[in-house]
Amino acid sequence: MTLHVASATAPVNIATLKYWGKRDKDLNLPTNSSISVTLSQDDLRTLTSVACGPELQEDKLWLNGKEESLGSERTQNCLKDLRDLRAKMEASDSSMPTMSQWKLHIVSENNFPTAAGLASSAAGFAALVVAITKVFQLKEDYSEISKIARKGSGSACRSLFGGYVAWEMGQSIDGSDSKAVPVSTKEDWPNMKAAVLVVSDVKKDTPSTSGMQLTVKTSDLFQERIKNVVPKRFEEMKKSIVEKDFATFADLTMKDSNSFHATCLDSYPPIFYMNDTSRKIIRLVHNINAFYNETIVAYTYDAGPNAVLYYLEENEEKLFAFIYKYFNKVSGWDTKYNASELQNFLKKFDAVEEKLNFQTDEDIYKGVSRVILTRVGDGPQSTDQCLINKETGLPN
Ligand SMILES: Nc1ncnc2c1ncn2[C@@H]1O[C@H](COP(=O)(O)OP(=O)(O)OP(=O)(O)O)[C@@H](O)[C@H]1O
Numbered sequence: 001m002t003l004h005v006a007s008a009t010a011p012v013n014i015a016t017l018k019y020w021g022k023r024d025k026d027l028n029l030p031t032n033s034s035i036s037v038t039l040s041q042d043d044l045r046t047l048t049s050v051a052c053g054p055e056l057q058e059d060k061l062w063l064n065g066k067e068e069s070l071g072s073e074r075t076q077n078c079l080k081d082l083r084d085l086r087a088k089m090e091a092s093d094s095s096m097p098t099m100s101q102w103k104l105h106i107v108s109e110n111n112f113p114t115a116a117g118l119a120s121s122a123a124g125f126a127a128l129v130v131a132i133t134k135v136f137q138l139k140e141d142y143s144e145i146s147k148i149a150r151k152g153s154g155s156a157c158r159s160l161f162g163g164y165v166a167w168e169m170g171q172s173i174d175g176s177d178s179k180a181v182p183v184s185t186k187e188d189w190p191n192m193k194a195a196v197l198v199v200s201d202v203k204k205d206t207p208s209t210s211g212m213q214l215t216v217k218t219s220d221l222f223q224e225r226i227k228n229v230v231p232k233r234f235e236e237m238k239k240s241i242v243e244k245d246f247a248t249f250a251d252l253t254m255k256d257s258n259s260f261h262a263t264c265l266d267s268y269p270p271i272f273y274m275n276d277t278s279r280k281i282i283r284l285v286h287n288i289n290a291f292y293n294e295t296i297v298a299y300t301y302d303a304g305p306n307a308v309l310y311y312l313e314e315n316e317e318k319l320f321a322f323i324y325k326y327f328n329k330v331s332g333w334d335t336k337y338n339a340s341e342l343q344n345f346l347k348k349f350d351a352v353e354e355k356l357n358f359q360t361d362e363d364i365y366k367g368v369s370r371v372i373l374t375r376v377g378d379g380p381q382s383t384d385q386c387l388i389n390k391e392t393g394l395p396n
Pocket residue numbers: 046063108109110113114115116117118119120121122123124125127128207208302303304
């Protein structure tokens with residue numbers, strides 16, 4: 001077979017100013033702008049390979065080793081937009097192979113749990129559109145391509161960039177100005193780290209799409225959020241990122257997570273994404289910040305109970321004196337630290353223990369299955385790793 005093949009990796013992003021609510025469901029146009037931090041692909045990434053050729057009979061997708069339907073309208077919209085861009089190029093240069101008319105085989109792997117509130121759909125759709133952009137040799141910039149990823153899953157548009165990313169909601173009804181743009185690069189503020197406390201990696205019970213639809217329809221609080229709260233916060237958060245003002249960034253991040261979950265609770269019937277462990281972690285974070293009399297850590301929760309903690313590298317020992325103390329029985333620590341470094345966190349805790357002015361449930365770790373230690377990372381990357389057999393077009 002004559003197959004054209006390309007592969008790309010894409011990162012997960014975790015919003016610090018949440019996207020919640022659509023003004024157009026088919027185009028995935030949001031009711032508010034949002035902001036996220038892109039996480040390192042060393043720890044969380046999607047790898048997607050695509051093959052395109054005249055002999056392929058139908059579009060196919062294999063996700064994590066299993067064939068999955070490509071039938072969803074959202075995926076179809078992404079494929080259509082990418083083919084339209086390719087067709088335009090072909091129309092202006094008749095020597096180009098007519099890839100826009102050929103079928104695609106897509107093979108993808110997430111190196112972390114899929115559909116568990118760890119933003120797999122964001123990394124997944126970003127990797128898919130970037131891999132196809134590469135095989136089609138499209139010339140559009142990534143903000144333009146982010147509009148296509150957005151149609152797959154709203155938050156996916158932010159995974160087109162590394163560092164700190166804004167999704168500008170836009171105004172036009174066709175979505176032509178609803179796109180991701182970089183706020184700051186990873187290099188501008190490289191010492192941002194993240195610890196994900198995986199509270200549950202089972203599939204969540206209210207999918208984001210239907211959850212946000214219900215909130216838009218039923219929550220009064222939501223109107224206040226999109227009209228008065230988020231627009232101001234969007235500007236303040238961008239400024240805090242550009243100025244590398246962690247305390248302001250962290251306060252806005254925590255407030256916004258709480259505001260988003262409050263609108264979920266205000267939906268009718270209410271939606272609960274956080275559980276008792278999530279709430280205990282929130283309390284712990286506030287206690288840690290109060291103990292040091294400084295905001296050194298922020299929590300944020302997506303549509304699930306998992307906590308993502310953002311902090312600066314220089315405060316790691318101060319933070320992990322507590323986080324390692326309470327969660328040392330959970331797996332994941334040894335991916336980044338050796339035994340003596342871990343011992344050091346416990347010593348730090350012992351050194352501050354007698355000054356402690358709060359209590360934490362010693363069993364809090366029982367609600368957490370693992371920690372993922374990571375940091376701010378880069379946007380999508382090309383890769384030589386290929387998941388597809390170049391002769392057959394089937395998964396390797
Ligand atoms: N690598 C991938 N390639 C293509 N599609 C993917 C990929 N990974 C995930 N998806 C799609 O995303 C869906 C999961 O999205 P869902 O929003 O339910 O979970 P999530 O993204 O992990 O959680 P959240 O968006 O709340 O953080 C999968 O069922 C699949 O359709």
